[in-house]
Amino acid sequence: xxxxxxxxxxxxxxxxxxxxxxxxxxxxxxxxxxxxxxxxxxxxxxxxxxxxxxxxxxxxxxxxxxxxxxxxxxxxxxxxxxxxxxxxxxxxxxxxxxxxxxxxxxxxxxxxxxxxxxxxxxxxxxxxxxxxxxxxxxxxxxxxxxxxxxxxxxxxxxxxxxxxxxxxxxxxxxxxxxxxxxxxxxxxxxxxxxxxxxxxxxxxxxxxxxxxxxxxxxxxxxxxxxxxxxxxxxxxxxxxxxxxxxxxxxxxxxxxxxxxxxxxxxxxxxxxxxxxxxxxxxxxxxxxxxxxxxxxxxxxxxxxxxxxxxxxxxxxxxxxxxxxxxxxxxxxxxxxxxxxxxxxxxxxxxxxxxxxxxxxxxxxxxxxxxxxxxxxxxxxxxxxxxx
Ligand code: NZQ
Ligand code: ZN
Numbered sequence: 001x002x003x004x005x006x007x008x009x010x011x012x013x014x015x016x017x018x019x020x021x022x023x024x025x026x027x028x029x030x031x032x033x034x035x036x037x038x039x040x041x042x043x044x045x046x047x048x049x050x051x052x053x054x055x056x057x058x059x060x061x062x063x064x065x066x067x068x069x070x071x072x073x074x075x076x077x078x079x080x081x082x083x084x085x086x087x088x089x090x091x092x093x094x095x096x097x098x099x100x101x102x103x104x105x106x107x108x109x110x111x112x113x114x115x116x117x118x119x120x121x122x123x124x125x126x127x128x129x130x131x132x133x134x135x136x137x138x139x140x141x142x143x144x145x146x147x148x149x150x151x152x153x154x155x156x157x158x159x160x161x162x163x164x165x166x167x168x169x170x171x172x173x174x175x176x177x178x179x180x181x182x183x184x185x186x187x188x189x190x191x192x193x194x195x196x197x198x199x200x201x202x203x204x205x206x207x208x209x210x211x212x213x214x215x216x217x218x219x220x221x222x223x224x225x226x227x228x229x230x231x232x233x234x235x236x237x238x239x240x241x242x243x244x245x246x247x248x249x250x251x252x253x254x255x256x257x258x259x260x261x262x263x264x265x266x267x268x269x270x271x272x273x274x275x276x277x278x279x280x281x282x283x284x285x286x287x288x289x290x291x292x293x294x295x296x297x298x299x300x301x302x303x304x305x306x307x308x309x310x311x312x313x314x315x316x317x318x319x320x321x322x323x324x325x326x327x328x329x330x331x332x333x334x335x336x337x338x339x340x341x342x343x344x345x346x347x348x349x350x351x352x353x354x355x356x357x358x359x360x361x362x363x364x365x366x367x368x369x370x371x372x373x374x375x376x377x378x379x380x381x382x383x384x385x386x387x
Contacts, residue, residue: 001257008251010145014174019135022054025171029131030089034082036063036103038095045181061086069273070102072153079106080116093134097141100134101149104167107132120151120162129166135173138182139243140190142250144172152274159274176239184230188338189281191226194246195219196284200263201255203303204371214254216310221245262370265291271357278347285335286342290385292328295372344386354383
């Protein structure tokens with residue numbers, strides 16, 4: 001077991017109606033609030049008005065219109081400008097992972113006077129950040145319980161992870177009822193994203209019985225509850241467990257002491273959504289079985305066998321190769337059963353930029369150090385197999 005240090009300082013407030021506590025929880029961070037949100041879903045579900053009603057005694061400045069795959073320009077730049085101009089005390093993010101990721105970038109950039117992009121790329125270390133409180137409306141990314149945010153810069157096709165412990169949310173409100181309205185497509189994307197976060201931790205060289213069990217249970221929970229959410233979007237129990245597992249799935253708690261995997265599927269997916277602005281979870285669902293087939297070999301075989309037997313209940317007495325192949329096919333079939341398009345072509349992606357994307361990934365994502373090292377040529381093959 002490897003050495004590790006773990007600290008997630010975020011306070012989670014989970015359950016039906018918990019948002020009523022917002023004024024008391026927000027007050028210690030100050031009176032001037034930057035309210036960040038997306039394209040309007042929070043207005044449709046009545047949460048926007050609810051927040052304004054609850055925060056009558058606060059001074060609110062709004063940053064609406066944050067897009068999925070949040071953009072550096074305009075959202076991060078505009079939010080940074082608003083924070084400086086209005087001397088904002090705290091950012092209140094209301095929405096999905098994109099709104100929260102953008103808020104994290106704004107929180108750091110608002111405390112820095114140089115070129116904001118230098119903070120996002122890590123060229124300049126973040127020394128301070130505004131506090132962030134969030135109300136999550138979509139179960140997927142785990143951004144509510146981690147210290148990273150993924151920011152896209154359209155003109156360079158970059159999609160970069162901005163991470164610093166300074167942007168852990170101070171408080172995350174998780175009321176599963178606010179996720180009832182999430183569309184089937186986005187719910188499926190959330191299931192695929194969170195399953196992928198767990199797979200990225202599960203497929204590594206050194207693990208423990210404890211962590212493997214945690215991961216396997218997490219994947220099974222997401223499969224069962226995710227399906228239930230799709231069948232009945234207002235199934236509170238299913239939405240609640242899905243939200244809880246998603247929250248735990250991306251902050252390393254499921255793999256403490258494991259060796260690093262390098263998160264290869266995310267590395268490749270960042271290029272897909274950086275170049276084509278596709279939904280992150282769909283891109284991952286498409287890549288996952290192709291990546292699995294690509295890395296299946298004598299060294300990785302035991303992991304696939306364990307995954308197949310413990311997650312899908314495949315008969316352990318069969319030939320290990322057969323078990324592994326059945327596990328990969330079952331992974332594909334599960335994502336397909338969620339209604340996710342399973343070919344890049346269905347998302348408008350053809351062969352034309354595969355070489356360019358693979359080069360971008362090879363240069364920027366460090367996948368030569370992944371659990372199963374991936375060269376530029378490997379990445380090309382995985383992308384081609386995903387077409
Ligand atoms: O913009 P609005 O109108 O709010 O609509 C959003 C958006 O169109 C909608 N939505 C959100 N809550 C809703 C709702 N619609 C109806 N009812 C609700 N309650 O859903 C759409 C997608 O929202 P988005 O925030 O983009 O989805 P998600 O939470 O999946 O976030 C995806 C982003 O997170 C990044 C991804 O790369 C992507 O940019 N990730 C962040 C991570 C992190 N911070 O740790 C890790 C992940 O691996 C991921 O990379
Ligand atoms: Zn993800």
